[in-house]
Structure formats: C-alpha cells, structure tokens
Amino acid sequence: MKILKCLWHGVLWLRQIIFVLYMAVITVVLASITTLLGFLRLPMRIRLIPAKIWSTLAHWGIFFFLWIHVRIKGRENVPNKPCVYVCKHQSSWETVVFHALLYNACFVLKQELLRIPFFGQGLKAVGSIPIDRKQSFKSFKKILQMGKARLGLGLSIIIFPEGTRVPKGHYPKFHRTAMMLAKSTGAAIVPVAHNSGVCWPNRAGLIKPGRITLCFGEVIASDDFSVDELNQHCYQWINDTVKSLGG
16 A cells, blocks of 8 residues: 555555656747747736646646645626736745636746746746736735726736735735725726635645636625625635535
C-alpha cells in the first residue's frame, strides 16, 4: 500500500509539472500577442481576445492535466454591462478563469506581477490595475481613479477584497475599496464565492484532483446601500457560500 501511495503521489506531481509547462507555453505565446496588440494601440476589446483564449486554454489544461472539474452556479447573475466583481481569493486558480467567463474585465493586482517576463507586459496591455500593497492610501486612490477610467472603457473590475490569498477556512475582514469604487461610480456589485482552496493551495504545494464550484451572487445596486452595508453584505454572502461549499 505504501508503494502504491508513493506512486500515486508521484503521478500527481508529474501531471502538475506538465500543467506548469503547458501554462508557460500558452502564456509566452498569448501574452506576446496581447503585448503587440497593446503596442499597436488597438481597442481594448481586441486586446482582450488573446486573454480570453489564454483563459479558455487554461480551463482545458486544469481539466485534462490537473483532473479538476469546475462547476459554475449563478451565470444568470452576470450582467451585460460593466460592474465590480468582489471575489474570494484562496489560490491562483481564480486569477486565470475569469477572462473566459466574463465579457470584458480586468483585475486589481499586486504590481510585482508586472515584473514577470511576457506575462507582466500582457497584464499591462489588458488594462490591469497594479497596486503597491505596502502603500495602502496611495493604492486606494489609484484604484478609485483607474477603476473609474476602466469602467468608462466598458471594462468590469475584479477585486479580491481580502487583499491577498488566504488559506481554506480563513475569513479575514474585507477592505472597503471595492465598495467605495462601486459607490462612487454607481456601478453594480456582483459577489463571487468559490472553494478553490479544497483543490488548489494558496501557496506552493500539490494541487489535488477534485471539483471547484464557482458561484456568482445576485447583482447588488450600489446606490441602494451605504459602503458599510455593501461591505457587510458581500462579506456575509461570500463567506457563508464558501463555508457551504466546504471552503
């Protein structure tokens, strides 16, 4: 039994290494195309096409190489106009799936990601909002300013309100930046919950086969509530849903 367990563990690591190599190849190719489209100053909807292809191929790779099935609930809650998505952050999984699921969207992300060769240039080209997490007030102003501009371009904003990846079973308080952006622009909010942590560790480690469930909550009209009410509603709904999913 011990030998079989070791062999199975080796198989799991092998398929993860294959997935990493697969992602490296598609990232170099599609990020280079995205960067070129950005250099040519083509419209954002054109620049987002390679990002959508990259995300779709990542979905396939997650299924075929990592043996993870993704179930999506609440697709009917995804609006057909720009909004602010407030999403639980348990792993890097959620950073690769959204471009394939949403019409046009960009992420608020840590600026260190822009230093990754090829990938960083691609992130710049699709309107990502990079922030320095050590300078909270400056980052807050940047999100409000750039977020308003991105919404004006027809892009939805994806924000992780915890500010960083958190392990499965942890529920830190939410930053209010996403709610303030929505409130100041009149954009609707869509809370997003998932249990990626059951399969995908928040840091380096073995990605386990299984099923990840992604849930889009009902659209919230930001004009109808205060910032604190929006924050509390999103916190409660997201974390209650995550707990119900075993995350």
